[in-house]
Amino acid sequence: MNAGISSAILNSIRDQICLIDHSGEIIYANDEWLNFAKRNGGDLSALGVGSNYLEVSKGNQKVYKGLHALINGEMKSFSHEYPCHSPMVKRWFNMQATRMTKNEHGVDGIVIRHADITRQKLLEIQLKKYVNTDPLTSLYNRRYFENELQKEISRCERTDRSLSVLYIDIDDFKEINDNFGHNVGDTILKEVSMLFLETTRDSDTCARIGGDEFAIILPETPKDELGPIADRLVKNIEEIIVQEEVTYPIKVSVSVGGSSFQHNTDMKTMLEKADRALYAAKDQGKNNNVIY
Template identity: 40%
Template sequence: MDYKAIEHEQLLAAGEKLPIIIFINIFIGAITIMMMWSDVPYRYLLSWIALLISSLLLRLALYLTYKRSTVETTPVWNRYFIITSFFSGIVWGMVGLLIEFYVAEAHQGFEVFILGAMAVGSIVTATYIRWNYLAFMIPMLLFPSIYYFLQIDVYHHFMGVMILFFMVVLSISSINFRNIQAERVISFKKLSNSEQRLKEITSSMGEGILVIDKNGILEFMNAEAEHILGWNFDEIKNTDLHDLIHLHAHGADNSCIVKKAYLHGEKNHSEDDHFKRKNGEIFPISLTAAPINDDHKTSGAVIIFRDITERKEIEKQLSDLALTDRLTGLYNRGSFDETLSYELERAQRYNRSLSLLMLDLDYFKKINDTYGHQAGDDVLKKIANVIKQSIRGSDYPARFGGEEFIIILPETENSKAVELAQRIRKTLENEPIAISENETIHVTTSIGVVTSRQGITTQTLLYLVDKALYKAKRNGRNQVSL
């Protein structure tokens, strides 16, 4: 522990108290002057006022310059504080003598109030520096006590003994108060050093780390957590950051794994949680929350988290690849089969309508043979885009194979299904498709439509829609058959 640095911090703390000391000296000095104005001879009173002003100016000069001190020059500056306190103690000690000599006996009790208040109040402001308080208190109280012992009556002797006893009690109190102040500084520095050490250790970690107390208040945050969340630790320390960033924080205690940690001492992990950044963005995280135990009691929790946005995006891409057709972006045959089984079962359970549209591009082989497979792919993409733009969000479009497409239309009667089929057919017929910079072609499609009924199976439904499509082709193509 660097005790020189601690003494310098004590010096700076003492300097911060100087404005309070100056104000108290001016306030009590003004009251004292008014009380002595009519009784004390002016030459003595004015001399004392001059000494009081001198002591105030010394302290003001000290206040204006103490911040120039360094760890190395702390002992010198400590002496400056002690000298000014000693001089001020002499000035206030002289007040006791002036009151005893010249002020009416009925008002001499005010002396006890002045000197006692100054002595007690200075414990809080003057004890940051060793010997500083004693340098003020001893000369201030010693003058009146010597005067009391020089008197011949028991009353004054008793007052002298009481002042000496008062000095001893105040001396012990000042020492204890200074020790408490020093212990606080040492404890704070130890805590700061521990936090700094912890921050250095965790600065290279790829995970964000938060430490919160038993009330959810933030106590520590490593560099990665600052980077991920966008918050600087100094902005939000000693606040309920968990309540600010965790989407589960406002739920029940048993649904939030962080609350389970610091309230109930439970350790939990989640791969599907979310935090919120300073800018309001919500992002996915991998989260572990573990309790911190002191003397077998939970005193807080440590939260370790990782931003898994990139991983979630990759998982979504892989999932999309497994469910969709790479060329058209529509769903593939495998995902279609699963969805049709689910939607047909749901339609029959709730006695709802379900329709299917099956589309087949007319003369697609001729397009491939004439313009090449790239042109064929462009035509398939065009059909897929027209389908996407024509259907509802609840509909399910898929590439059934080759140039065949199929659409599941939940809760759709045959008339509505035919209407949609005609709209898609006309759009494809009327919109040219660019196959090169200078050439476009028009394509047509044949569409079969079928609507389910109670008891029908998926196999039968597919057979019937395929049969309707074949009928449309047999009757001349570029038409819809129900």
């Protein structure tokens, strides 16, 4: 196969492909590589034939070290996934670098290929979101909540930091569904969920763990701070007034139970304690909180 045919084949591939020699100099680049370099840099001074790809890659130590390992014969190939976002669009690429043995023309070096994996990545993100979140409220689901709580408990055991959990139930939610219908009930679930997100910190984890049951993980929160947080949630939810699809407004309230991590306490014990506190809050008339 002659060089012209080889170039035609490489130029027909929509991935960016180049060949570097053992010094890092780009000795061949296909059209897609050159066109991408022009679109993103305006010229070929950094990524065109004759420029040194090792110098360009110094800003990414994983790539830089991987290329050196290939050049030195320490490995045959490596790959690196990375984002390449612009203000207008999100993109991800997978860089694949492979040693090429000397061909009939005496050329050898490293073949570098950058493949656009944006669609695959977006699907992965959507799937992960679907797996970990509740579709109605967009809060995390029970599985994600329990996994995160176990991680936080393990962290507390190592670092001696504080951790608390809140269990939350909407008061008389079954009666709301029975009297006003599930559409109104769904609206209340979404309103309450949004308030949780507005009231808590970015480091907290808000989850819907059942029909009208919610839970919040609060890292770095000792027991003496948990009561005021629960009070704030109860009072803020009192301000929710739902008027959608009903002739008169519905007032919403919640009961909250909380517990804090203690050494040698496993997740089951911690959650059972929060659950008992929640039922104590309900027994005391609802629309309040109990911390154990």
